[in-house]
Amino acid sequence: MPSLTLKFKENVIGRFPVLKGKSLTIGRRKDNDIVIDNLAVSGHHAKVDAVGDAFVLVDLQSKNGSFVNEQIVNSHWLKEGDVISIGKHLLVFSTGDAGGAAEGQAPEIDKTMIMDTSSYRSMVQKSAPPLPHPLKRQEEMSGYLSYVAGGNGRVALSGGLIRIGKDPSADIVVKGWRSGWATATISRRPDGFHLSNAGGWSKPRVNGRPVQKSVLLQDLDVIEVGPVKLQFFLGDPASTPA
Amino acid sequence: MITVESAGLTDIGRKRTTNEDCVFVDDSQGLYVVADGMGGHQAGEVASRLVVTSLREFLRDGHPDSQAGARAAALSRAARRLLSGIEWSNRVVHREAGDHPDCRGMGSTVAAVYLGEDTLVAANVGDSPIYLVRNGAIDLLSVPHTLQADLAGEPLMAGLSHVLTRAVGTHSQVEADVCEINCYRGDVLVLCSDGLSTKASPPEIMSVVAGRRPADACRALVELANARGGDDNISAVVLQVTAVKGPKRSVIAQLISRATRRLKAIGS
Numbered sequence: 472m473p474s475l476t477l478k479f480k481e482n483v484i485g486r487f488p489v490l491k492g493k494s495l496t497i498g499r500r501k502d503n504d505i506v507i508d509n510l511a512v513s514g515h516h517a518k519v520d521a522v523g524d525a526f527v528l529v530d531l532q533s534k535n536g537s538f539v540n541e542q543i544v545n546s547h548w549l550k551e552g553d554v555i556s557i558g559k560h561l562l563v564f565s566t567g568d569a570g571g572a573a574e575g576q577a578p579e580i581d582k583t584m585i586m587d588t589s590s591y592r593s594m595v596q597k598s599a600p601p602l603p604h605p606l607k608r609q610e611e612m613s614g615y616l617s618y619v620a621g622g623n624g625r626v627a628l629s630g631g632l633i634r635i636g637k638d639p640s641a642d643i644v645v646k647g648w649r650s651g652w653a654t655a656t657i658s659r660r661p662d663g664f665h666l667s668n669a670g671g672w673s674k675p676r677v678n679g680r681p682v683q684k685s686v687l688l689q690d691l692d693v694i695e696v697g698p699v700k701l702q703f704f705l706g707d708p709a710s711t712p713a
Numbered sequence: 714m715i716t717v718e719s720a721g722l723t724d725i726g727r728k729r730t731t732n733e734d735c736v737f738v739d740d741s742q743g744l745y746v747v748a749d750g751m752g753g754h755q756a757g758e759v760a761s762r763l764v765v766t767s768l769r770e771f772l773r774d775g776h777p778d779s780q781a782g783a784r785a786a787a788l789s790r791a792a793r794r795l796l797s798g799i800e801w802s803n804r805v806v807h808r809e810a811g812d813h814p815d816c817r818g819m820g821s822t823v824a825a826v827y828l829g830e831d832t833l834v835a836a837n838v839g840d841s842p843i844y845l846v847r848n849g850a851i852d853l854l855s856v857p858h859t860l861q862a863d864l865a866g867e868p869l870m871a872g873l874s875h876v877l878t879r880a881v882g883t884h885s886q887v888e889a890d891v892c893e894i895n896c897y898r899g900d901v902l903v904l905c906s907d908g909l910s911t912k913a914s915p916p917e918i919m920s921v922v923a924g925r926r927p928a929d930a931c932r933a934l935v936e937l938a939n940a941r942g943g944d945d946n947i948s949a950v951v952l953q954v955t956a957v958k959g960p961k962r963s964v965i966a967q968l969i970s971r972a973t974r975r976l977k978a979i980g981s
Binding site: 630658662 | 832856877878880892894
């Protein structure tokens with residue numbers, strides 16, 4: 472028998488049969504066939520009409536809209552596995568003749584799809600009360616180095632690879648004949664800035680410990696490459712006084 | 714000069730009827746790519762293949778690099794080159810989508826590793842991850858462009874956890890994330906599609922690749938994802954760094970390193 476399964480998050484709240492020749496109403500008021508007691512749901516939000524052997528979902532000009540498979544709809548012919556979103560509740564439609572395959576579990580939406588964060592937000596805003604959190608975008612990670620010895624001032628760390636060594640083309644040039652022995656690079660990775668040993672006779676040091684390969688830099692770490700000593704700071708160099 | 718041993722494998726999985734993933738492995742070019750296409754009908758397949766072929770040709774034929782904004786200046790030549798290649802792929806896929814009604818809205822992820830002189834560049838768009846296995850730890854070098862990652866812990870509507878926020882070819886422009894690192898002998902990189910990364914955790918992926926040669930590791934990873942349902946297409950590219958030689962090395966440094974190696978050999 473065709474049915475709608477009402478879910479909230481991962482929990483199944485109830486299953487409702489959809490009968491041929493009968494309409495089924497969905498809304499916040501008690502006189503609906505499926506009552507969803509949530510302020511994001513209109514009093515009479517939507518209905519499902521039986522037309523011949525098929526069923527059609529009709530939005531009753533609800534305030535926050537009805538969605539099927541993430542698309543806003545006015546009316547929609549229901550297919551096996553369709554997921555209707557009303558507020559934060561989901562209704563999964565099953566024709567009931569698929570051997571119960573889709574019952575109780577929302578089908579996985581064809582996974583590779585694209586959506587803007589902002590259009591997702593506007594979709595959510597339409598169907599739910601405003602989210603309590605402001606947009607939390609991953610902020611561009613920044614950091615800088617400050618000379619402790621062997622130079623003056625600060626060096627901002629960009630997204631690119633920073634080379635430290637004797638080579639004149641290096642971003643931070645280490646002077647003195649001994650310094651050719653140690654070279655290092657600093658690269659930005661998703662988890663933070665990493666200092667790597669880039670070859671040479673001796674190894675760069677972080678907090679006095681030689682770096683064999685690479686190490687994730689922590690705020691205030693002290694880096695030594697030959698005679699140059701630098702301290703690493705997380706954050707934007709412009710936002711802290713020199 | 715970075716020398717690697719590499720392998721790539723793609724598998725349709727157990728549920729899908731088409732394979733929309735595409736992998737590319739070329740040691741002579743030093744280019745390794747996984748692309749996971751999307752779009753109805755055959756468009757997903759078209760998009761991922763276009764990404765791979767256009768990226769490969771761009772890097773091979775030496776088109777001029779774009780000087781994409783201020784950040785290009787901070788990047789090395791290899792990193793700029795790879796980013797320019799991805800921007801080029803984006804234009805190719807986007808134009809193709811505009812020309813063919815069947816392909817409207819198609820796009821693809823891209824996870825690419827490009828070997829430079831003495832560093833390695835990793836760049837990505839979408840949710841196909843790039844992992845680095847080093848010293849018994851596994852790190853992510855790519856940045857996932859998904860709603861879930863963008864919303865950073867905010868509650869997400871059901872079923873949307875894998876929705877992408879960026880893809881190659883869906884818009885006229887795209888911004889890839891890029892990361893350039895030094896690499897060392899013994900490092901292993903794993904590029905894959907979400908058909909694997911949603912079925913196996915990073916520590917599991919690390920334990921599968923440990924002690925296996927790349928071709929073997931790819932097979933084992935695909936088998937693992939299939940054994941866990943194989944709900945999506947599964948692709949993996951594994952490269953193992955076998956040697957890294959610095960670009961310039963003074964004669965003295967070479968002598969010293971040879972001497973220390975001898976001493977170590979005598980000591981052991």
